[in-house]
Amino acid sequence: MVPVIRASDKTHLTNCSGDQHAWLLDLTIGNIQKDIRRTPKKRAWIYVGLIPCPPKGAKNIDEAWHSAVGTVLSQLRHLHISGPGLKWDCADGFQRQCYPLLAAWVGDYPEQVMIAQVSYGSCLVCEIPKGAPMGHSTFRPRDNSRDQHVYSELLEDNHIDALHTLGVHPIRNQFWQYPLCNVYRLWQPDELHQLLLGSVKDLLHWLLKYLNARNVKEQFDNQFTLVPRYPGLQHFSRPFDALKSGTWLGKEIHGMIRTLAVNCAPILVCSKDDRKTAAETASDEMVMGAVQALCEFSLLVSQQNHSDLSLKGLDGVLKQFYTKKGIVRQQNMSKSAKAKVDDLLARESHLLREQKIHTIRAAMEAVVYGAEKVSTTKRRQFQVRLNRVPQAATTWSDADRQRAIERLEREIHQVTPAKRKLFDKLLEHHE
DSSP states (O other), rough: EEEEEEEEEEEEEEEETSSSSEEEEEEEESSSSSHHHGGGGGGEEEEEEEEOOOOOOOOOOOHHHHHHHHTTTTTHTTOOOSSSOOEEEOOOOOOEEEEEEEEEOOOOHHHHHHHTTTTSSSOSSSOOOOOOSSSSSSSBOOOHHHHHHHHHHHHHHTTHHHHHHTTTTTSOOOOGSSTTTOOOOBOOOIIIIIIIIIIIIHHOOOOOOOOHHHTHHHHHHHHHHHHOOOTBBBOSSSGGGGOOOGGGHHHHHHHHHHHHHHHHHHHHTTOOTTTTTTTHHHHHHHHHHHHHHHHHHHHTTTTTTOOOHHHHHHHHHHHHHHHHHHHHHHHHHHHHHHHHHHHHHHHHHHHHHHHHHHHHHHHHHHHOOOSSOOOOHHHHHHHHHHHHHHHHOOOOOOOHHHHHHHHHIIIIOOOOOOHHHHHHHHHHHHO
């Protein structure tokens, strides 16, 4: 069994001949040890091809890309898993029957979206709706054997709207034809694209905005550029935002996170500023917690080998980041979005309070009014008789209504003044 690992990335070639781009295709196999495969000097990756990008405004770009990749990987697609396989020469000089199977595809999010043929912004693993809280436990994961038949039937029946609802493009994915290949599981965690150029870089951009709003960005820039030259630490002579965006690649960001938490701590946590309010102090502590957790997670992930202790540490700092990252969402929201969220939270809080009071009232009715809860018939009879009283009266004050309620309670529920007083006391205590 030969697990085939592919990698692709859209690369800018030149500005001199019309702003040309192309997709680079590389290949390696999973039989090579990880430490050798990840070392550039070992040359474990081979260059397979270069797919030119269609001109701007062209249609069916995804189909053209899949067609080109299908031509390159035609032998993998037509492999019979129950057949004799392919006779290849191995490194030890012997020939063996090999079964190359497409196992993983390394690439950034746009590449994975093009491979899986899902709409941009959708999850590659499950059918969780856009904008919903992340988590794959309550949604059906996209399994290749199941989805191939489901999506094929939807395509044959021309249910385009249903496919768009599921976040899938209404075309037949060629990766469904590869043996033992789950196109929605080809995505693998990638330290460069998902972590360094994704989460860490986005967090740093947001951190600069936060420090600028707190009027301490100049102090952070001084701390950032005053890191001494030392073996294992990368020195930056200019601030982060003073350099071009393309300058910050994986190597530079990995060197930056070694000192990011140390640069932030004197400004956010250890600052002796008496003018800071309690809200600002709490906000700074949450920001520092999120930065520290993500930096520790990034440094732990970069280890070549992991043990139970390192995996436990990864789980701990990841939980810490999830508990602190809410401050990022609050700072990034606009005023209108914050007003909508506050209104939604207020309504949810009111509904929860009403539900709690209703539950408490029902439980206390069972204690005060009798061994059993008040029946629906008695409740309806009580409400009907209470509504008849104002129709016969010329004036209706709060005191009259309270006296009517007490009289009806004595007639219908046999409630004594002592029970009524106990009920009011219990309800007031729980409210």
